[in-house]
Amino acid sequence: MAHKVHPKIFRIAETADWLSRWFERAAYPEALREDYLIRSYITKKLKEASVESVEIERFAGKILVIINTSRPGLLIGRGGSGIEELRAALVKILATDKMSRYQTMPDSRKREIRLEIREIKNPWNSASLTAQWVVQQIEKRMPHRKVMKQAIGKVMANKEIEGVRVEVSGRLGGVDIARRERLSMGRLPLQTLRARIDYALREAKTKYGMIGVKVWMYKGEKFD
Template sequence: MGQKVNPIGFRTGIFVDWKSRWYASKKEFGDLLVEDKKIRDYVSKKFKSAGVCKVEIERTRDEVRVVVFAARPGVIIGRKGTQIEQLQDELQGLVGRRINLKIEEVGRPELQAHLVAEDIAEQLAKRAAFRRTIKRALESTMEAGAKGIKVQLAGRLGGAEMARREKQIAGSIPLSTLRAKIDYGFVEAKTPQGHIGIQVWINQGEYEDQNDGADAQEGQASKKPKRSYKR
């Protein structure tokens, strides 16, 4: 039996930073966690067309900082920034705290696993052939400069009576190598026959060398004992 591990959770705290960065006591932790979920769900549902792939949340004593990563930030910002102000007010009403909102643009949407999974889900909802859809996703991602991609679908594929799994891989996907920069996304496609689960793994290369052990040689203890000077 294979042990399946979420690639993002596997690397969190080593090469990947937490998506929620704050500290709270045991009494407040649950409520703040629910608040984070509400913010993420609200932004993702309202701006589905903007290609939101990640929402990071930081908390201070005075405010909640929300950073939204989107492929099309103009959809969220709106004309002259009117829509972003409206979203900020709506989030403040939802959470009941002061919100500091920031929008970041995603450079290559083809290399973001969540956005690739959403694109596949949209095509399956329009009754496109699932094998052709997977093949197009693999080709576009590899052309964008990815080292590898793996796509797996599970459900009543093609309207079949029995649910099954189908997967296709292009390039290399080293899931157990921590240094490999693997992005993971999961989306459910709602089809008339039922829901189809879409999992996407994208190998974006390797993480850059960390400076944790750069000064190890300089900080190494000398073999000769240092002289002690008496005052």
């Protein structure tokens, strides 16, 4: 039987990089949970800000949170007020979590949380943002086939994209039996390790249940 492998994990150190870049010897579970809490809060709180990904780096006395978004103005706010509110909220979440080290750690040893905002110029060059758009349209009760065709057309309008696939699964159109539908255009060499494959999985919440949305993008091959 075939075994499905996540396209990005399959290409770590080849064409993709880790979203968490740090090393912890003694407190690895606590640091991993802190990453989970930070990502969960940002993706839920900033749902309308078109956040593609959240990268986390840890240094001595500092946690750097890098937010990649196509709408940085909505996130930053007037005079940077949005950044300060988000930083304060993250500190509060870590301080109130029972498994976090922030409760028992003295103030002198607590790491400072810094936020860095990176703008994504073209959201249709990102599988994550494309999947988010498809989810928003499905939740607005738009026909899924029409949404898939529109997404593929907008993605393939970019010169750097050589292939794309969009797949939706669930009770499409409110039918009783769940099914899966996919549309693709161009090349998508998933078995080539040097192929730069961007992949995203999102879920749309409808009154009939959850609709899964997957997007693959092929951005050419990487040569050293």
